Amino acid sequence: MRVSVIIPTHNEVQAIARVLADLPSDLTTEVIVVDSNSSDGTPEVAAKMGARVVRRGYGRACLTGLANAKAPDVVVFLDGDYSDRPAELPILLSPIVESRADITIGSRLRGQRIPRALPWHQAFGNRLAASLIRLLYGLDISDLGPFRAARADVLHALELEETTYGWAVEMILKGTLKGFRVVEVPVSYYPRIGKSKISGTLRGMFGAAWFILSLIMRYYFRQRRARNPRPA
Numbered sequence: 001m002r003v004s005v006i007i008p009t010h011n012e013v014q015a016i017a018r019v020l021a022d023l024p025s026d027l028t029t030e031v032i033v034v035d036s037n038s039s040d041g042t043p044e045v046a047a048k049m050g051a052r053v054v055r056r057g058y059g060r061a062c063l064t065g066l067a068n069a070k071a072p073d074v075v076v077f078l079d080g081d082y083s084d085r086p087a088e089l090p091i092l093l094s095p096i097v098e099s100r101a102d103i104t105i106g107s108r109l110r111g112q113r114i115p116r117a118l119p120w121h122q123a124f125g126n127r128l129a130a131s132l133i134r135l136l137y138g139l140d141i142s143d144l145g146p147f148r149a150a151r152a153d154v155l156h157a158l159e160l161e162e163t164t165y166g167w168a169v170e171m172i173l174k175g176t177l178k179g180f181r182v183v184e185v186p187v188s189y190y191p192r193i194g195k196s197k198i199s200g201t202l203r204g205m206f207g208a209a210w211f212i213l214s215l216i217m218r219y220y221f222r223q224r225r226a227r228n229p230r231p232a
Contacts, residue, residue, distance in 0.1 A: 001097065002070075002071060002073045002074070003027055003072060003073070003074045003075075003076060003093065004065075004069035004074075004076070004152075005030070005032070005075075005077075005078055005086075005089075006034060006062060006065030006076065006077050006078070007020075007031065007032070007033045007034070007065075007077075007078050007079070008034050008061035008077075008079065009036065009042050009061075010037065010042075011038045011040045011042060012038070012042045012080040012081055012193070012194060013040040014194055015082040015192070015193035016033070016045055016046050016080050017049060018082050018193075019078070019081075019086055020050075022085065022086040022087045023086040023087075023089065024086070024089050027089055027090065027093065029070075029072065030069065030070060031050070031051040031052065032051065032052050032053075032065045032068055032069060033046040034053075034054050034055070034062070034064050034068075035056075035061075036061060042080070054068050062160075062167055063161075063167070066155060066160075069152070071152075072152045073152055074093065074149055074150065074151055074152060075149065075151075075152050075155055076092060076093075076147075076149045077146060077147070077148050078147055079146045079147070081192035081193055081194055082190070082193045083189055083191065083192040083193075084106060084145070084146070084147035084187060084188075084189060085187070088147075089149075091106070091185050091186075091187060092106055092148065092185060092187070093149055095183045095185065096150075096151060100183060101181045101183035102150065102151050102154045102175065103148065103149070103150040103154060103171065103172070103180060103181070103182045103183070104148060104149045104182075104184070104185055105141060105143070105144070105148045105182065105184045106143075106145040106148060106185060106187035107141070107143040107145055107185065108126075108143050108187060108189035109123065109143045110142050110143070111186030111189065112186075113188065113189045114190050114191060117189050117192075118189060125209055125212075126144050126145075127142070128213075129144055129213060129216060130143055130144065132213070132217075133169075133172065133216060136216065137173065137176050137177070139176045140184070141172070141182070141184045142184065143184070144168050144169055145187065145189075146168060147187055148171070150171065150175075154180050158170075158171065158174040160174070162211075165211040166212055168212075169212045170215060173215065174219075177223060
């Protein structure tokens with residue numbers, strides 16, 4: 001099985017070497033670091049450690065990484081701040097390898113979590129979004145974690161297009177609506193290295209909340225209209 005790991009980065013020089021070093025080499029076919037204008041040497045460190053470096057911003061980073069992956073069977077997405085543990089890659093891959101899932105999402109809320117690793121407002125926002133997804137889509141998840149994996153053919157079938165903070169939830173919603181098996185697995189979570197570009201700023205926090213919640217509602221009402229078209 002060919003496994004491509006895509007890591008979006010922006011000024012992660014303090015963490016990226018640890019992330020890359022901890023990836024299980026026997027499970028990883030290629031590593032693509034998609035960098036968004038880092039000024040601290042992140043791309044150079046990643047390249048020295050054998051990762052392929054391409055440039056683009058976050059939602060766009062994941063799509064760019066997917067477009068640059070070399071014929072993988074499975075694609076893994078992982079943040080570059082070392083908050084998730086790359087060594088837990090087998091936990092994400094197991095349901096896919098065993099044909100129990102098409103998409104796996106790592107839950108930071110169901111796994112081992114260091115106190116205060118996930119800020120209260122971020123944990124609350126994730127619980128709120130997950131609750132809406134359970135209520136409106138019937139998918140039992142607790143988190144919208146960034147550490148996730150999916151079959152490559154499924155990702156292409158989803159025709160992902162979000163280039164903002166809504167990218168992460170788009171995969172879950174489209175996967176569910178198209179009948180693919182989305183399975184959540186517990187993963188551990190640790191304090192990130194460096195400042196968060198999303199939860200660490202008001203603009204990032206409110207922007208992420210808006211894009212995620214509005215996307216959940218938009219897809220829900222779009223689905224309802226498709227099922228119950230207005231009479232001519």
